[in-house]
Amino acid sequence: MDLAARIHAISIVSVPAAVSVNVFAIPEVEVTLVDAGIAGSLERIERGLAEVGRSLADVRRVVVTHGHPDHAGTAAALEAAGAEVCMHPADFERLKFGVRDALRRPSRGRLFASVVRPPTAIRPLEDGDVLPVLGGLRVVHTPGHTPGSICLYAPRDRILFTGDALQVRRGRLVFASRLYSDDYAAAKASVRRMAELDVATIVFAHYPPWTDGANEALAALADRAGH
Numbered sequence: 626m627d628l629a630a631r632i633h634a635i636s637i638v639s640v641p642a643a644v645s646v647n648v649f650a651i652p653e654v655e656v657t658l659v660d661a662g663i664a665g666s667l668e669r670i671e672r673g674l675a676e677v678g679r680s681l682a683d684v685r686r687v688v689v690t691h692g693h694p695d696h697a698g699t700a701a702a703l704e705a706a707g708a709e710v711c712m713h714p715a716d717f718e719r720l721k722f723g724v725r726d727a728l729r730r731p732s733r734g735r736l737f738a739s740v741v742r743p744p745t746a747i748r749p750l751e752d753g754d755v756l757p758v759l760g761g762l763r764v765v766h767t768p769g770h771t772p773g774s775i776c777l778y779a780p781r782d783r784i785l786f787t788g789d790a791l792q793v794r795r796g797r798l799v800f801a802s803r804l805y806s807d808d809y810a811a812a813k814a815s816v817r818r819m820a821e822l823d824v825a826t827i828v829f830a831h832y833p834p835w836t837d838g839a840n841e842a843l844a845a846l847a848d849r850a851g852h
């Protein structure tokens with residue numbers, strides 16, 4: 626399968642932090658985006674869509690893997706441009722917290738969420754929901770990095786989008802960031818859900834896709850989750 630023909634990665638680089646995050650455009654009859662990038666990324670997303678001959682007006686939905694600022698930052702602007710924002714309600718609830726609320730009971734997760742401008746409404750996604758994308762894109766709730774972190778699994782193409790629920794470090798597949806995750810133990814346990822799937826390609830937000838023995842790599846990581 627030619628991954629690049631089905632999924633167009635739009636790399637968004639935030640200059641002060643020099644962090645890059647991918648927004649994935651899936652250009653079918655309707656365009657679906659996976660993640661929304663940092664705030665202010667609308668023009669960059671528009672340019673990325675133009676690379677595959679599409680425009681913002683074609684974007685039917687944006688599926689947000691979790692509510693962190695580098696993934697949900699431009700969701701409200703995409704909503705204003707006509708897209709439906711789809712995400713897990715647990716992370717949407719947090720986006721509605723203001724900075725003042727977050728400071729009252731501070732945690733890194735609440736503070737992160739408080740800087741994101743929330744969309745006015747979402748289509749809530751729960752575990753097992755299937756979106757009409759890539760022949761059926763299944764929602765897998767994988768809490769831990771955030772309470773509402775989701776992975777998206779396309780059985781037809783054996784692709785798994787993981788957002789920040791997994792990382793690649795020194796060429797190895799590893800658990801979500803301990804520092805930036807709300808519940809590291811839960812994040813580790815969630816890998817067991819991923820290991821139940823038949824995966825050829827793991828698509829991350831911050832690293833190149835993983836195509837070499839994905840099932841084996843997920844199984845090996847899931848084995849380490851309980852220890």
Ligand SMILES: [Zn+2]
Nearest residue numbers: 693695789830
């Ligand atoms: Zn991220």
Ligand SMILES: [Zn+2]
Nearest residue numbers: 691693770789
């Ligand atoms: Zn994150």
